[in-house]
Amino acid sequence: xxxxxxxxxxxxxxxxxxxxxxxxxxxxxxxxxxxxxxxxxxxxxxxxxxxxxxxxxxxxxxxxxxxxxxxxxxxxxxxxxxxxxxxxxxxxxxxxxxxxxxxxxxxxxxxxxxxxxxxxxxxxxxxxxxxxxxxxxxxxxxxxxxxxxxxxxxxxxxxxxxxxxxxxxxxxxxxxxxxxxxxxxxxxxxxxxxxxxxxxxxxxxxxxxxxxxxxxxxxxxxxxxxxxxxxxxxxxxxxxxxxxxxxxxxxxxxxxxxxxxxxxxxxxxxxxxxxxxxxxxxxxxxxxxxxxxxxxxxxxxxxxxxxxxxxxxxxxxxxxxxxxxxxxxxxxxxxxxxxxxxxxxxxxxxxxxxxxxxxxxxxxxxxxxxxxxxxxxxxxxxxxxxxxxxxxxxxxxxxxxxxxxxxxxxxxxxxxxxxxxxxxxxxxxxxxxxxxxxxxxxxxxxxxxxxxxxxxxxxxxxxxxxxxxxxxxxxxxxxxxxxxxxxxxxxxxxxxxxxxxxxxxxxxxxxxxxxxxxxxxxxxxxxxxxx
Amino acid sequence: xxxxxxxxxxxxxxxxxxxxxxxxxxxxxxxxxxxxxxxxxxxxxxxxxxxxxxxxxxxxxxxxxxxxxxxxxxxxxxxxxxxxxxxxxxxxxxxxxxxxxxxxxxxxxxxxxxxxxxxxxxxxxxxxxxxxxxxxxxxxxxxxxxxxxxxxxxxxxxxxxxxxxxxxxxxxxxxxxxxxxxxxxxxxxxxxxxxxxxxxxxxxxxxxxxxxxxxxxxxxxxxxxxxxxxxxxxxxxxxxxxxxxxxxxxxxxxxxxxxxxxxxxxxxxxxxxxxxxxxxxxxxxxxxxxxxxxxxxxxxxxxxxxxxxxxxxxx
Numbered sequence: 123x124x125x126x127x128x129x130x131x132x133x134x135x136x137x138x139x140x141x142x143x144x145x146x147x148x149x150x151x152x153x154x155x156x157x158x159x160x161x162x163x164x165x166x167x168x169x170x171x172x173x174x175x176x177x178x179x180x181x182x183x184x185x186x187x188x189x190x191x192x193x194x195x196x197x198x199x200x201x202x203x204x205x206x207x208x209x210x211x212x213x214x215x216x217x218x219x220x221x222x223x224x225x226x227x228x229x230x231x232x233x234x235x236x237x238x239x240x241x242x243x244x245x246x247x248x249x250x251x252x253x254x255x256x257x258x259x260x261x262x263x264x265x266x267x268x269x270x271x272x273x274x275x276x277x278x279x280x281x282x283x284x285x286x287x288x289x290x291x292x293x294x295x296x297x298x299x300x301x302x303x304x305x306x307x308x309x310x311x312x313x314x315x316x317x318x319x320x321x322x323x324x325x326x327x328x329x330x331x332x333x334x335x336x337x338x339x340x341x342x343x344x345x346x347x348x349x350x351x352x353x354x355x356x357x358x359x360x361x362x363x364x365x366x367x368x369x370x371x372x373x374x375x376x377x378x379x380x381x382x383x384x385x386x387x388x389x390x391x392x393x394x395x396x397x398x399x400x401x402x403x404x405x406x407x408x409x410x411x412x413x414x415x416x417x418x419x420x421x422x423x424x425x426x427x428x429x430x431x432x433x434x435x436x437x438x439x440x441x442x443x444x445x446x447x448x449x450x451x452x453x454x455x456x457x458x459x460x461x462x463x464x465x466x467x468x469x470x471x472x473x474x475x476x477x478x479x480x481x482x483x484x485x486x487x488x489x490x491x492x493x494x495x496x497x498x499x500x501x502x503x504x505x506x507x508x509x510x511x512x513x514x515x516x517x518x519x520x521x522x523x524x525x526x527x528x529x530x531x532x533x534x535x536x537x538x539x540x541x542x543x544x545x546x547x548x549x550x551x552x553x554x555x556x557x558x559x560x561x562x563x564x565x566x567x568x569x570x571x572x573x574x575x576x577x578x579x580x581x582x583x584x585x586x587x588x589x590x591x592x593x594x595x596x597x598x599x600x601x602x603x604x605x606x607x608x609x610x611x612x613x614x615x616x617x618x619x620x621x622x623x624x625x626x627x628x629x630x631x632x633x634x635x636x637x638x639x640x641x642x643x644x645x646x647x648x649x650x651x652x653x
Numbered sequence: 654x655x656x657x658x659x660x661x662x663x664x665x666x667x668x669x670x671x672x673x674x675x676x677x678x679x680x681x682x683x684x685x686x687x688x689x690x691x692x693x694x695x696x697x698x699x700x701x702x703x704x705x706x707x708x709x710x711x712x713x714x715x716x717x718x719x720x721x722x723x724x725x726x727x728x729x730x731x732x733x734x735x736x737x738x739x740x741x742x743x744x745x746x747x748x749x750x751x752x753x754x755x756x757x758x759x760x761x762x763x764x765x766x767x768x769x770x771x772x773x774x775x776x777x778x779x780x781x782x783x784x785x786x787x788x789x790x791x792x793x794x795x796x797x798x799x800x801x802x803x804x805x806x807x808x809x810x811x812x813x814x815x816x817x818x819x820x821x822x823x824x825x826x827x828x829x830x831x832x833x834x835x836x837x838x839x840x841x842x843x844x845x846x847x848x849x850x851x852x853x854x855x856x857x858x859x860x861x862x863x864x865x866x867x868x869x870x871x872x873x874x875x876x877x878x879x880x881x882x883x884x885x886x887x888x889x890x891x892x893x894x895x896x897x898x899x900x901x902x903x904x905x906x907x908x909x910x911x912x913x914x915x916x917x918x919x920x921x922x923x924x925x926x927x928x929x930x931x932x933x934x935x936x937x938x939x940x941x942x943x944x945x946x947x948x949x950x951x952x953x954x955x956x957x958x959x960x961x962x963x964x965x966x967x968x
Contacts, residue, residue: 174870197875205873212871217864220883222961231882232872267962283872 125150125290125323126171131183133166133347135176140166141347143183148291148340153317153324155338155355157331157370159567160538163347164327168293171325172210173200188290206236209284213296215277219268225252225279226264232286248286254319255282255312273435274305281312288320295327302434302594307638310337329567331374332597332640335359343367359643369569375642376572377601378579385425389555389588390446390478395419395455397441415441416452417612425555428582428589430599430620432635433609439592442609443560446590447480460555476505479549483561486541489533495519495544496529502552510551518551519544521584522577539570543577550581558590563598575602596639600624608632657958657965665951672943673725677718680932686710687734690930708734721936730937735929740937743922750820751911751919754834755903758841762899765846770853775880777858785850792847801840801913808836818915837914841907845899852895857888889960897953901946 126148133141141163148154158164169175171185173192185192188207195203204210212218219228229248233239239247249259255278268276277297284292294313298306314337317324328334334341338355343366351364362368397416415438423429433439444450446457448470457464462474479502482488489498499518500510516526522543533541542562549557559578563571579602581587593599599606599620606623608616608631616629627633688704689696705711709720724731730740773785809817815836823830860866861884869879908920919938926934958964 172871174867201873201875203873204871210868210871212864212868214864218868220865220869220887221963222886223883231869231874235873235878269963280868283868 124148125152125188126325127184127186128167128171129184129186131167131170131181131185133163133170133175133182134180136178139347140179141170144344144347144349146342146349146352148323148325150290150323151317151321152339153314153326153337153355155334155341156325156327156344157329157334157341158344159329159370159569161346162344164344165295166347167344168210168295168325168327171291171293172204172208174204202236205232205284205289206287207289208291208293209287209289211277211280211284211292211294211297213299215273215280215300218280219276221268224265224267225257225262225271226266229264229279229282229286232283236287248282251282251286252279254285254316255279257282272305274301274309277301277305277309278312281309281316285316285320285322289322291323291325292317293325293327296329297326298333299328299330303596303638304434304634306333306640310640313337330640331371331568332642335643336640343370371642373568373572375597376568376575378572378575380428380579380582380602387425388422389425389427389460390423390590391456391458392422392442392446393420393456393458395442395445395452395457397438397445397450397452414612416445418455419609419612419614420455421607421614421617423556423588423590425588426582426586427605428591428603430603430606431590431592431609432594432596432599432606434594434635437609438612439609440560441612443480443558443590443592446558447478448475472505472507476502476552477554478556478558479552479554480558480560481542481545481549481562483564486533486538488545489541491533493532494529495531495533498533499529499544499548499551501548502554506552514551518547521550521581522547537570539566539574542566542570542574546574546577546581550585553585554587556588556590558592560592561594562591564593564595571598578602596624596635608635658955661951661954665947668947669944672947673722673940674718676936676939676943677721678714680936681714687930687932691734721933725937725940731933733926733931733934735926735931736934740934743934744919744938744941747917747919747922749823750834750916751904751907753830754837754841754907754916754918755900757831757834757838758845758903758907759896759900761838761842762845762849763896765842766849766853769846770850771857771880771885773850773854774857774861775876782854785854789847789851792843795843797840797844798909798913800843801836801910804836804840805913818913820916834916837907837910837916840910840913841903845903849892849895849899853888853892856891857884860884860888863887886960890957893953893956893960897949900949901942904945905942 124147126146128144128146131141131144132139144163144167146154146156146167156164156167166175170181171187171192173195175181181193183193187203190199190203190207192200192203219225226245226248229251230241230244233244233247234241245264249264252259252262252264257275257278262271262275268279271279281297292313297313298309301309310333313324316322326334326338335355335358341353341355341358342349343351343364345366351358351362351367353361358367359371362371395416396414396418398412398414400412417438419442421429431439431442441450445452446464448464451465459474459477462471464470464474496515499515503510515529519526519528524540524543524547533544536544545562563574566574575598578589582589589603591599591603603620606617606620607614608623608629610631616623616627616632623632624636627636686701686705688701688708688710692700692704709717721731728741730744732738733740733743736743769785769789773782776782805817808814816833820833821829861880866879866883869883870876874882905920905923907918908924910916911918911920919942923935923938925931926938
């Protein structure tokens, strides 16, 4: 008898079908990976088990959890089930905790709702649960508030809330997606350890095949609200038959083809750059200390080269990017683009700025939603002091695979991948030398990401572009760059040709980073049709 | 927490000093001589000059500012030009009406707005929610003096439950006085409650969409428990801001309602003092109101840090 049995589950939200005949079984002590791209219905499947669906949802089919029919249960019964028989961990640790309550109180609450214990006893037990999640009360007192913890530590608190009552089933919805690679590795290890100790079952939802292949006993692949393939975690990459599964594997390890035509002249030259901020003052009158976000960074990028900059959150990547773009002045050091100083007299000259453009992570947030695409794409023309011609807008849009008719539309009419294409078109339109890609593909699904990487490689070949590719995703950086810089605490700790650096990292920090990256087994993707 | 309180106190003092300067020197440039007002148009120039001397109006503005402010700090508000009695007494007489009236109106505002706002938020998009939104729109749009007169017609003239106006004085007994302030307080509270209910509703709706409410539900809390335990306190922050603004407004902004109900409150006092160029009364009352506004904002700031641990600074 399986612990969780989902049979022919249909879900409509306000009449729109979201799930279509989903069937899924999770045995006791089994880790079941549910994989799919955004909109595939994987989170909705989890929320159906919890019955925490958005308003206007209607479920049909069967969900049995440990002998209980979830779809027929009353709301009080479901409340008794949630948190006790099933615990849930969410994607965004920064917002999943109540900012106004201490971590101790939030963990203790799970215990107090389900068991008749005193506040003091619940707190004592909360301390023990947090210790199991490697937040021992000696180092992390129960009276800490969430804002006093890092993202990874907060995720441990969320896990502690979920496992406080040793549930039979843990649902983890993208629990490591928002975390750095090393933190991700630690959290994955913690979940595995807890599973081993408690013998609980896990429904592990992720978009990242590599995360789940080393972890899951079984895997379900979802697309458009349906389960398209199920198989053993260890062997799915060999036994898969469905074309979508194969395409997913192919896209995850996609390597764009690049011609690579490098000149020897340096395009961007960063020399001993220092950017510091005033740190929090300890006393009212004491001399303020300064936090060096970028601490003596030097590097060069040659014309036509594609360079990756990797590092974990808070390492100074973004500060460095802002300095290169001339958005913030640095205290020491210099930045030259094509021989000219980027910031001259505190002001970035249009002459220099027009030679570089940037593409950000969130394509939607970087566009004014009230302007049409033609105007959005033509924005950089203020650097040239003239208006864009229709022909230039059309050319920019077609070069990123859109049509010239798209210029009359608004940004909300496009999908995430198309928006990122528009962002690239905006960067390309004034024919810059250097494009800075700041986590430009991090928010995209793997298949879309593969397409964008191909596009970037094509564009680089066609226009002889130089890329500075900033990302926390090492596999992507490895696929698209010639050379990599590894940044830690404001310093570049290691740099070298991508292949050499990834296969033979020298610095201990680079080694830790690369070890933490989940590896996808070599899949048999020979039969994938290219679409 | 201590440092937060200290910096807040410092900015409070600076605000008060700046406000006193602005008030004093603004009134300096207002045309009209208090002495000639007091003596009427037919007064002899010598008499006016003598009175100016007596009132200290011949001194330099800075000297008068300094003597005003030193007296003020010692609790001496000076003597009214027209009433010929200490300003502190006059203001105190008015304050015993205006302060309870403002507090009463604010209490009603909160008592109405909180339940209505919460009720509407938990029934988003339902008929109840839509009626609350429509009703509060009406409450904001209706002029409160018109509503006040309507209430006088219904409750004082037709039903005879309340008197139509006036204030018997606190000596007549607590409940009698409260009764006299009830209709004015309701008139003042109606638009304020409508505003606050809408703020409460939208703030709570935002909070209910937060991820940590989902976390709370996943722990096994019912909708009601999640609302009480996790949403309400988070939703309170914008609501506190509005409450602070409303109290300051109610203290001084009741002038029309005071006129409708013949209440000798602060608003009417200021109005009369301005038209009679009784500058010392105007200065003192305005200073007092500024003090009240700044104090209320200070308390609201402290309340923020009580509600939100992130403002208490890192330990």
